Amino acid sequence: MNLASNYLFADIAKKVQAFKAENPEADVISLGIGDVTQPLCSAVVEALHKAADEMGQSATFRGYGPERGYDFLRNAIVEHDYRSRGIDIDADEVFVSDGAKSDTGNFQELLGKDNIIAVTDPVYPVYVDSNVMAGRKIVKQPCTAENGFVPELPKEHVDVIYLCYPNNPTGTTLSYKELYRWVEYALQNNALILYDAAYEAYIRHDNVPHSIYEIDGAMECAVEFHSYSKTAGFTGIRCGYTVVPKTLPVPLNQLWSRRQCTKFNGTSYISQRAAEAIYTPEGQQQIRATIGYYMKNASSMKEALRAIGIQVYGGDDAPYLWVRTPYGLSSWQFFERLLTEAHVVCTPGVGFGPSGEGFVRLTAFGQSERTKEALERIKQIF
């Protein structure tokens, strides 16, 4: 077995635990792992209660759901996330899942063993680890301050391209024009784009596409992953979805359906009803408020860091800030200083790939007061 040798967040958790064990009095604030802190909105909580009651009554109890998800949710997705943007997808192209991590991790099962995989560098580790576990060759496209975090097209032939925009970890975006170049490349090179839109709900600028299917030709070359984790605070509820067009040149829709029907038994009915509630007017208003709360964190964090002369990228259309380490510190050196001197946890950029060296990722998912406190402490030590 050629297993990836480490998992970044587990490593960080160990270091933080060790620090806390040695410094039990320290009040550690985490701006590290990308987990949300605000509670579920009331529309979602009501839907959870209603679904729980249904499951407790003979007349409304539901057993196994469709492996691909309930129609009520797939239709809501088609209507609200696609038709409203002029994208025409079919409910049979939507696969509800227990979260984007499962789907981005498992989708590579459909790929040939000798497929060459392109990822950005830095990159969300799951794309790389799941393909390394399967023994595939990975090609990395650097995203640096010098190229504005816009990856260049691969110079050698690749078969599959993972893109995540708004980006995790850099918090930067691709414009319509920049994303178009990738769709064009994929169509010309018979490549497949696996597009992770987990942070789509954080987009605030008009020149940033919410879905890759806003780009002509993408229905012929791209699969799109969505998550409710960051959209609606579902990290503990577990629900997302993946769009696999029937118009792809390889019958991936059918193959993914077979994969899911064989190795998956559908997402919790209760989680699916909770997701449906997000699409009501109340749900939309409530999740927007929470997203606004996090994005206000992002703005004030950015401002605070810039005020002390630290370079910061991202954070305008994404809940992540990509922070250049000062004084030529390495990512892990900066991590250690923040942890030991400010009692603040960040994620070392190098953990996301070699081009992340000299950066750390900060997340805007903290509680507002705690986030301010963390930035105050960082100010003190620099």
Added chain:
Amino acid sequence: MNLASNYLFADIAKKVQAFKAENPEADVISLGIGDVTQPLCSAVVEALHKAADEMGQSATFRGYGPERGYDFLRNAIVEHDYRSRGIDIDADEVFVSDGAKSDTGNFQELLGKDNIIAVTDPVYPVYVDSNVMAGRKIVKQPCTAENGFVPELPKEHVDVIYLCYPNNPTGTTLSYKELYRWVEYALQNNALILYDAAYEAYIRHDNVPHSIYEIDGAMECAVEFHSYSKTAGFTGIRCGYTVVPKTLPVPLNQLWSRRQCTKFNGTSYISQRAAEAIYTPEGQQQIRATIGYYMKNASSMKEALRAIGIQVYGGDDAPYLWVRTPYGLSSWQFFERLLTEAHVVCTPGVGFGPSGEGFVRLTAFGQSERTKEALERIKQIF
């Protein structure tokens, strides 16, 4: 891709849909797919409400849970499902999942590509399909009325053995002595047993092991899968668990942990709280009542079929009846007759493997009145 060419239950669903479309007035009763019909018990519904409320409050909100499951549930499993039977396992050997289908489907990712896989015949299709998808060789051990549905040990060397007891689809069991022979074989041949105990809660006889770890040596050669689907009606809630001992000769505990941490993000917190509630005294009493309800179905079905001279196996320690087709009908011929003449859906035994030819599976998971009605109709046509 060498994908399995069909999925039994999808095929049945298509045939039933076609029949209903042509006969919209027909009142079809399904004793086919193994899905439960009784609502969740009140202890579980209360736990769902409580967890939903927690998720709606800042102070008690929970984001990402541990990939391997919350301690509150893993500790309850260790205590109630193992220590109470004198089995000493560690919480770190328990992995909570979104159901046994995911785990039995995904676990083969840890196996070598050239591992030879033994399954019983008939068999739950997921074991075969997930390994066929990975290109592995499958060896089938027939279970027939002639050998009392007790599979013989493999004559050639095998690396991995899937056993499901109480058995799906035959509803039969292995005694302690019979299971001991498999553990002994595995230890002598350096083979791994993947033991599916999804129907353990239906065992009523003392000579039937609830866990393979009741057999000496099994901690050195077996992984055990559990599901709350049939134990507590969780088919729509999605929760189960897998025990991967640290004492196995290959570090599968560590490898499975790596697999789950890379491609899975934990089970819904709400589902885990629901599972925890099963272990309270109220929960235990309530799920026992529902299991009793289904097993009463099994007894009366068995009696009704025997009264018309049809041979029936299983159903004593399992919610499944394995019914020999009368008049030398094939499995699918009997399926067609039951569907078109009695408007009753069964599962053709041959769909579970060649040794299932001449049998159908009936499930005891129906509503009591509907199940009686179905058996009355079957009586009419034979």
